[in-house]
Amino acid sequence: MAAAIEISGLAKSFAHDPGPPVLGAVDLGIEENEFVVLLGRSGCGKTTLLNLVAGLETPSAGRILVGGTPVTGPGGGKGMVFQQGALFPWLTARRNIAFAARNRGVASAEADRLADELLALVGLAGAGHKYPFELSGGMQQRVAIARALALDPKILLMDEPFGALDEITRNEMQDELLRVWAQRRKTVVFVTHSIWEGLILADRILVMAPRPGRFVLERRIDLPRPRRRSDPALIALYDEIWACLRGDA
């Protein structure tokens, strides 16, 4: 299968930021439709890595290929979902989603139709006329996912998208994301610092350590979904990842 994302020798340091680089020389290949979870404590460079792939930051060294072409900036089929508050508060849910579609040249009527279709996909048919402040945190993140999908992206970059939600909503959203992902296969790079979230979602988990940001553990999870937290294989993985995270303290 073709590599959806190919990262080689990727390094990043910020100007006026002394000390070891935020990202060392990172190598990573991600296959098409693979669900990869980046896990690590705060400050280890997860957001920076996503921003580099998204084209929102420029690498200090190394290169990133998405779909075989070098990343030179945003656009070109890369959808992003943030932790919270990233919806445009002045637009209704429907208009937020249509904004993304129109932005890639979709005509107005078609964008509206697509918005309704995506609202239904994320379980929010009928809430399209609501403004973000009228939606719960979980509903806002559903809209944010729909908005990213409206870009018709090949890859979906998610930066702690459920990090601000309570645990119950969070678990629901994980199921919801897997359901959407099953219908709209995408390559997903998902950042979290919840080990369980990673175990429930990922095809592959990469554990990161800080300064220089790097991968210190990589585990493939071939268990079918939906997964149960009581699964002994997951519990064993949990212990292993926890030991690894604790070790870099």
Place this chain on the structure above:
Amino acid sequence: MTRLERHAGTIGVVAFLLLWETAARLGWRNPAIMPAPSEAALAALTTIPPGVLAAHVATSLGRVLAGFALGAAAGVALGIAAGWYRPVALVCRPVVEILRPIPPLAWIPVAIVWFGLGEPSKIFVIFLGTFFPVFTAAARGMASIPPVILRAARSMDVDGLRLLAKVAVPAAMPDIATGLRIGFGLGFGVLVAAELIAAERGMGHLVMEARQLGQLGISVFGIFLIGIVNLVADHQLAAAIRRTVGRWHRF
């Protein structure tokens, strides 16, 4: 809200007027110095034809709307530019910081020289009263847009003028709206003061002229008229903001 709470405002107004009326009538004050509200209202409504009164109000409102429109347009445009483009902010800030603390009324003598005694000089000082708060609010609104909003927009490949027009300006609208309301209030206050000094019509002029003619009742009436007209106008502006920005933002 209980029934009492709903009527609390009316009760307050009635109590205030009664207290004042009683104080004036019991002779605590010389009526030539402190007319009772009933006397003030009666004097005004019998002496001034309704058409003339309406003309005073209309003149004042016309001036304030003209000055406000100009000050708001300039304040919003320059504030957006200064809040978005760093070089503009660096150039504007010292000038604005010097001019902003100057009471607009201090400009009146100069304004009269520049624009004459007619409408433009008054509109100019109202413009000054409105411009600075609107400018400051717009610039601050642009500078304090949550970074995640701009990152989200950039992740959708929105940049340049589109980022400014489609994302940044709408995101700053709550601050801009607040600035407009403050600017309107200040513009209105400046207007009346300007009319006190030099005008042939308008509510400020009404107050001043009556005092010069020894009709203190009419002056007092005019003062309250100013308060009420300002209140009604501000209410309209607030309602317009509620209907637009207020649909998606909790102030």
